[in-house]
Amino acid sequence: MKILSAQDIRSLEQQTEIKQQLSEAALMERAGRLLFGELQNVFGECRCKAEILCGFGNNGGDGLVLGRLLHEAGHEVTIYLVEHDHYSNDNLINQKRLRESGVEIVNINKDSILAFSEKSIILDALFGYGLSRLLDESWTPLIQQINSANNRIFAIDIPSGLLADEHTPPDAPVVKAERTYTLAFVKLALLLPAYGAFVGDFVLLDIGLDQDALHEIDTKNYYSTLDDVKKMAKPLGKFSHKGTFGHAVIAGGSYGSIGAVVLASRAALKTGCGLVSSYVPQCGYQIMQSTVPEALVKTDSADRVISNFAPELLQARSIAVGMGLGRAQQSQEALHQFLKDLDKLDHPPKLLLDADALNILSLHKEWLNLLPSFSILTPHPKELQRLIGEWENDFDKLQKASAWSAKYQQILVIKGANTVIIFPDGQLHFNSTGNPGMATAGAGDVLSGIIGSLLAQGYAPKDAAILGVFLHGLAGDCAAKTIHQKSITASDLIEHLSDAWRYLLS
Ligand SMILES: NC(=O)C1=CN([C@@H]2O[C@H](COP(=O)(O)OP(=O)(O)OC[C@H]3O[C@@H](n4cnc5c(N)ncnc54)[C@H](OP(=O)(O)O)[C@@H]3O)[C@@H](O)[C@H]2O)[C@@H](O)CC1
Ligand SMILES: [K+]
Structure with missing residues (x-):
């Protein structure tokens, strides 16, 4: 609308x-x-x-x-x-x-x-x-x-x-x-x-x-309503198989923050991609295998942090990076190498960057030029500020973020009430779903998993961002029907993704 x-x-x-x-x-x-x-x-x-x-x-x-x-x-x-x-x-x-x-x-x-x-x-x-x-x-x-x-x-x-x-x-x-x-x-x-x-x-x-x-x-300004988003959502085909729905990589985690990868991986699966590979430091191996048995788990050579993104990850259709990653020097260098490897590919996987991947990029702004065009970056306001600098007021924020998005040709998903998605052509899409109960630890990891999954399923980055943000909010609204907003957790959002899809596709 x-x-x-x-x-x-x-x-x-x-x-x-x-x-x-x-x-x-x-x-x-x-x-x-x-x-x-x-x-x-x-x-x-x-x-x-x-x-x-x-x-x-x-x-x-x-x-x-x-x-x-x-x-x-x-x-x-x-x-x-x-x-x-x-x-x-x-x-x-x-x-x-x-x-x-x-x-x-x-x-x-x-x-x-x-x-x-x-x-x-x-x-x-x-x-x-x-x-x-x-x-x-x-x-x-x-x-x-x-x-x-x-x-x-x-x-x-x-x-x-x-x-x-x-x-x-x-x-x-x-x-x-x-x-x-x-x-x-x-x-x-x-x-x-x-x-x-x-x-x-x-x-x-x-x-x-x-x-x-x-x-x-x-x-240039839009408000994503149910009718708008319904047109984007693809129903299941009768002859679909897991290959049809694509392979998503979820890469991140560090000692004490493996949960972020657990949440994103589970959200990706519940959003419907055919296969999820989770890439974590070695300390995350057992956690992943026991909490997300549906995912393939690959581990880094380092025990507590990611020190190198394995080249085979680049074969997936989408990669979501950064959840729980931490900012260890090794992880910063690993991200740099990963972006350089991506830059060499003619058809790189679709990329989503969240959390510490964004914070690392804010420390090394020259690496931004390595990002494939139309990658999706999902900052919360503090991460956005590190990335684009201070703003004077909310209108100024939109203007600065739009200029940034145009300069780097990247999609910004600015999380918050009425999450706004900013596209390089200057379009702004505000989301209409969600509730204050979703301001809870791990909700952002769930969003990354959802969007990563949609990218793997072949949605174009623009649709994946708009639909993913809408679904995430809708899952929160479905959760709020039976759970008090104060008690909604990130896991509840994942559990209600099925209701959200049902509502969207009905
Ligand atoms: N959406 C729709 O289709 C429909 C919308 N409708 C309704 O119409 C509303 C818009 O109506 P509106 O255009 O008459 O303006 P409104 O806000 O009532 O005020 C205008 C007056 O305020 C004045 N004024 C301005 N700034 C001022 C200031 N700082 N300090 C003091 N005065 C100031 C201004 O004077 P001026 O700027 O000329 O000096 C003018 O006299 C809309 O919000 C909705 O409720 C429905 O009825 C029909 C369908
Ligand atoms: K009024």
Whole structure:
């Protein structure tokens, strides 16, 4: 699914009105009805009052429609409308409709003191994607009153004060919502960790904007949904045999960190490749054989660390390197030699680099030029920082990471909530699955195993990265159905890969 800029959403909205021959304020009515559909259960269950803060643009208009519909359904509603000398057209239409339905509008200004009822839910419809610059400090008193109220707060489209496509500094006045109901498209800011505290969780509501017009709009930013990913996943063929599904190598581990290879190898097998070879230092031999009997185990000549990547590893279809590797001098030299060997091949295996392989590369940036193009690197934020340097904010991070990806022609999978995958052509794909319970030791090793397995199965690196990240998150979501998020472990993710595949391929 495309992620559009505020400007593109506005243009699509206008084209939809023309193509679908919509009457005035019809899209706003659609948005309001969808919001009402989502919220009536919440209000029905708690029987609490809705206090809706409306601004002077179309975001405020959405709040007015919602207020009318809640009122007509018998809920108690208070509407606060910010006084202004120029309301948007659809806002004015809905002020009138609201009054006609018998709801009184309370006019407020930025300095008004509001007395929210104890058990009401606050709905923030002050500003949406039309916020074209940061709110100045004259808005702070009003926003602070909202944020310091002891009420539940839901934002409509985007928390007011947050810019959709640019950085909002932490000291700017922004509503802190528990949940954001966003319309038509996910806005970029909703996906970035720096603004998570304002956005809460978000719910995307499809207001039926024109698909043909959408097709014409170019973007580099995408949000991977179930429908997108379903198209990539290949079902099992009747005449498949283990050779069809490819051979994945999982190489890494050091004394005390063999578990990382265990997890990645098990994840690779559960993701469906035909064969997994695990390459570990000698101390890992028994551990591997007893915990992953399905894998072939090959060992390094050294006991506690990897000192040399065996040349026969290069015959596999994919190699995932780095999990639990450590940064011993011997291992650094081994990685260097391995990359030089890869560089000599016309058709090298598909490569994934994780954990200490990335940290070693950060110590020797000149080795980056040895990586085959379109290798997949899976850093967490700290590893990314070592690789690409510091960034000023989350938008800057995306820009720097994109420039880095283009320079080295490598794919970056930046792990976190809404993991983002950055491609050398500048495309960004944000993931939509997963939950906070997955921030647990070994989850990254599982991801490496999954992507390594997909590469071995013949998926192109781009699809393997997008599908792998999605499956990993989906396995976490399946696990969370029966296991409390606090208790999810990396092994649980592996155990739920089967459910994730079933869900994806059904
Ligand atoms: N997606 C869809 O298809 C649909 C979307 N819909 C809804 O429309 C919303 C977008 O509406 P919108 O364009 O009217 O903008 P909105 O956010 O209400 O505010 C605009 C006002 O704020 C002003 N303003 C800007 N910055 C400011 C600042 N720093 N400080 C003070 N003022 C500032 C700006 O003035 P100006 O920039 O011209 O000075 C203007 O007056 C969208 O979020 C969604 O809720 C649905 O209704 C229909 C379908
Ligand atoms: K809002």
